[in-house]
Amino acid sequence: MYVYQDYDQQLLNERVAEFRDQTNRYLAGKLSEEEFLVLRLQNGLYVQRYAPMMRIAVPYGMLSSTQVRRLAYITREWDKGYAHVSTRQNIQLNWPELEDVPDILAELAKVQMHGIQTSGNCVRNTTTDEYAGTNPQEIEDPRPWCEIIRQWSTFNPEFAHLPRKFKIAVNAVPGQDTAVIGVHDIGVDIVRGENGETAFDIYAGGGLGRTPMVGQLIGKAIPWQHLLSYIESILRVYNKYGIRDNKFKARIKIIVKAMGADRIRELTEREFELLKDGPMTLTEEEVTRIKACFPLPSYESLSDQPAELEQALAENAAFKRWYNTNTLAHKQAGYRAVTLTLKKTGRAPGDITAEELEAVADLADAHSFGEVRNTHQQNMVLADVAQKDLFSVWLALDKLGFATPNLKLLTDIVACPGGDFCSLANAKSIPIAEAIQRYYDDMDYLHDLGEVDINISGCMNACGHHHIGHIGILGVDKKGREYYQITLGGRGDSTSRIGEKLGPSFESDDVTSVIDKIIKLYVEKRADGESFIDAYERLGMEPFKERVYGTAN
Numbered sequence: 001m002y003v004y005q006d007y008d009q010q011l012l013n014e015r016v017a018e019f020r021d022q023t024n025r026y027l028a029g030k031l032s033e034e035e036f037l038v039l040r041l042q043n044g045l046y047v048q049r050y051a052p053m054m055r056i057a058v059p060y061g062m063l064s065s066t067q068v069r070r071l072a073y074i075t076r077e078w079d080k081g082y083a084h085v086s087t088r089q090n091i092q093l094n095w096p097e098l099e100d101v102p103d104i105l106a107e108l109a110k111v112q113m114h115g116i117q118t119s120g121n122c123v124r125n126t127t128t129d130e131y132a133g134t135n136p137q138e139i140e141d142p143r144p145w146c147e148i149i150r151q152w153s154t155f156n157p158e159f160a161h162l163p164r165k166f167k168i169a170v171n172a173v174p175g176q177d178t179a180v181i182g183v184h185d186i187g188v189d190i191v192r193g194e195n196g197e198t199a200f201d202i203y204a205g206g207g208l209g210r211t212p213m214v215g216q217l218i219g220k221a222i223p224w225q226h227l228l229s230y231i232e233s234i235l236r237v238y239n240k241y242g243i244r245d246n247k248f249k250a251r252i253k254i255i256v257k258a259m260g261a262d263r264i265r266e267l268t269e270r271e272f273e274l275l276k277d278g279p280m281t282l283t284e285e286e287v288t289r290i291k292a293c294f295p296l297p298s299y300e301s302l303s304d305q306p307a308e309l310e311q312a313l314a315e316n317a318a319f320k321r322w323y324n325t326n327t328l329a330h331k332q333a334g335y336r337a338v339t340l341t342l343k344k345t346g347r348a349p350g351d352i353t354a355e356e357l358e359a360v361a362d363l364a365d366a367h368s369f370g371e372v373r374n375t376h377q378q379n380m381v382l383a384d385v386a387q388k389d390l391f392s393v394w395l396a397l398d399k400l401g402f403a404t405p406n407l408k409l410l411t412d413i414v415a416c417p418g419g420d421f422c423s424l425a426n427a428k429s430i431p432i433a434e435a436i437q438r439y440y441d442d443m444d445y446l447h448d449l450g451e452v453d454i455n456i457s458g459c460m461n462a463c464g465h466h467h468i469g470h471i472g473i474l475g476v477d478k479k480g481r482e483y484y485q486i487t488l489g490g491r492g493d494s495t496s497r498i499g500e501k502l503g504p505s506f507e508s509d510d511v512t513s514v515i516d517k518i519i520k521l522y523v524e525k526r527a528d529g530e531s532f533i534d535a536y537e538r539l540g541m542e543p544f545k546e547r548v549y550g551t552a553n
Helices: 006-027 033-041 065-078 098-109 143-153 224-241 252-259 261-275 284-291 307-315 317-326 354-367 387-400 430-439 443-449 508-525 532-539 542-549
Strands: 045-047 052-056 062-064 082-085 091-093 168-171 186-192 198-204 216-223 327-329 335-340 351-353 371-374 380-386 454-457 471-478 481-488
Touching (some): 006 098, 052 098, 062 065, 065 098, 065 354, 065 371, 143 168, 143 284, 186 224, 216 261, 317 335, 354 380, 430 508, 443 508, 471 508, 508 532
Parallel strands (some): 454 471
Antiparallel strands (some): 045 052, 082 091
């Protein structure tokens, strides 16, 4: 991972001191609420229902074990002893006191962490595949390109006050969308150009929220030298034409939809002609420098399926199920990537305690070269585990409660904090997730169902990404009462697709039974080996409407 130079650290330390002064002035009444709003957002601080919420940047989801231990210390010292993994691979604290935030930022700075550009109308955390660098299907490791975008976008004055927040994601796996680039403001897809060199298909105008849309292809096979120039060209078009007087229409997806992809492409190319071959043109020297920040770990020379693993798989059915569900093939022979499912029933999806953070850091040091990754699904990954150690790692994770073999199954639910924490939410998310998890507690049944993505959002801001869940659940307000709207058919894998509304919304007590009707219809109608999303796309919405409402609407 990228290691800060003296310049980086000095800049970060000065930012911490600056915000400490701003906070003291605000608490002393020398800054108004409106004046402080912009300043706190620039440092990742929100005001939530009961306490501030602090969002900590985790570039492309990568954490060192040292950083994980510092997060554990911070949650114990200044929060309620736990942290939350967000759908953008960041970390959130739900209970910091405002006067303590400068101290928290100072502690984060000691391990090269911060909250810069995790909120506000700026370019946010650049995300990618949680298995980047280890995924045998990827064209190349996308993390260096994410780091190049991060360095370009951080403190870039031209894009510090955009019409609205701006999110970029990078995908490197052909035929798949491992970073859900289709629903980002800019999606970067790594491809091969005509000469076989690295190039990028660049999409713009994707996003969720009140008006969910899938991004449109703007730049085709852009040479790697011009990655930043082309992205900046799109941002210049957005800065020029983006709507600033209505935040609900301020995202780039609105102007892409209104003006059309061809017009946006024309305007982008016009800007690109001004920027092409200018100061932002990437050189081999610079790309090599950044790629050197992501060296291969000191892998042992190992063989796949060692005797220790074969014996454990043969003798322990529970371990075998976990191995088949929660571990992934690796580029390096003798290794696999391991996903820790942070989906304990009775706890908010993505929550992890201080003690658990420390245990994960210990496991990372012992078995994954001191590295941990956050995922878009609110889980964590040990990306480089030797196959000979998988059984002992499974035993340790089982004690922590992170070895549930439900990755990508129905109870691996993605959910925003919802009305339990967020002041914007119309309804609670966490109790709905828990009710579904408790209802579907038969692991054999879950595995028989296969992959089913359930995503829950407490409001139209869609922090739970409900639009791209195979089954999406959205909290809505009806005269002060919490109701839930169901969508079906969303996806964010090989392609991005926005789910369709099932029909009228339901009270909270009815949600689980509605899900059960949907699942039972799928089981009745599925072809042999057919997944839920494939069955839905074949059957269409009407059979599900009829089953849930008693008649097709």
